[in-house]
Amino acid sequence: MQLPSNTAISYNPLATITDPAPASPSSVKAGLDLKNRTYFVTGGARGLGLSLITAILEAGGSAVALDLLPEPLTEEWAAAQTLAKENGGSLSFNTLDVTSEPAVELLLPRLAQEAAEAGRPVHGLVNCAGINQKLPAIDYPVELYRxxxxxxxxxxxxxxxxxxxxxxxxxxxxxxxxxGSMSGIIANRGLENTAYNTSKAAVLQLARSLCQEWGQYGIRINTISPGYIITAMTQELLDVEPELYETWMRGAMLNRLGAPDDFKTAAVFLLGDGSRFMTGSDLRIDGGHCAGA
Ligand SMILES: NC(=O)c1ccc[n+]([C@@H]2O[C@H](COP(=O)([O-])OP(=O)(O)OC[C@H]3O[C@@H](n4cnc5c(N)ncnc54)[C@H](O)[C@@H]3O)[C@@H](O)[C@H]2O)c1
Structure with missing residues (x-):
């Protein structure tokens, strides 16, 4: 629509928008401070999840680890408990199947109440729970795909x-x-991973869709798309096919595969108020893998 040339424009967007986000942090350090905040971390018994728990604790926050496994990795968990004490946070573990809505619905409010009573209310989630299975699509059993x-x-x-x-x-x-995963954006050479790849593409679209519904509540939702990280998940693939290592290294612009620690600062950034204007975005952290052909 064209406005008549003599129309005065008095629209002030700032007068009509209410900002549900937290106040702008006073410094970069404050923007990364997770003090007195609790986060649920699924897949928190090991691998990337446990590493991101240590990131939350290092940033002064508290974490509730949730995993299908009956207990977390002993040594790493003990180190994380020490970190929690040193930094004034808390850390607990609960077994949970993220696919069971009744179980999630029952457990999360109780954990949230405990966190609030301890003066560290729940401020969000890092969802790391995931599985992979390499199989040619032509033979993929549909039950496994599901x-x-x-x-x-x-x-x-x-x-x-x-x-x-x-x-x-x-x-x-x-x-x-x-x-998410870089596998939600590309097809990995040498990996017959159709179910995994499509599930991760859906995770990226899930975040984009939810961000337009939940921004009104001040809830931000973003994804991290890692490249290859050496964890139990990738080790299982390498145990069966060690030659995959060479294939993966051909895309490694920094001449190495990732380690769980490579994602810690990014996770704290996305959880903290420093990223208060960021939602519906994806942070691809893949050592340059997707930049290559
Ligand atoms: N390792 C990689 O190269 C890589 C690359 C990109 C993305 N990712 C993603 O990172 C996340 C963490 O993977 P990881 O490499 O640490 O692997 P991992 O196997 O060490 O960790 C995955 C965790 O999820 C848990 N889990 C599986 N099913 C669950 C369920 N139904 N309910 C609750 N917990 C469940 C497992 O018990 C395990 O502790 C996954 O989402 C994975 O897809 C990994």
């Missing part, structure tokens, strides 16, 4: 939904980080 989509994608939705319910009920502006 299982991978159920854990990686539907599980992300269930966790995000019930974390958001808590944040909305408590009136807390929060941050949700879903772990």
């Amino acid at each position: 299982k991978i989509v159920d854990i990686n994608f539907v599980g992300s939705f269930i966790m995000a939904k019930h974390t958001a319910k808590i944040l909305v009920a408590e009136g807390t502006p929060g941050s949700i980080v879903l772990i």
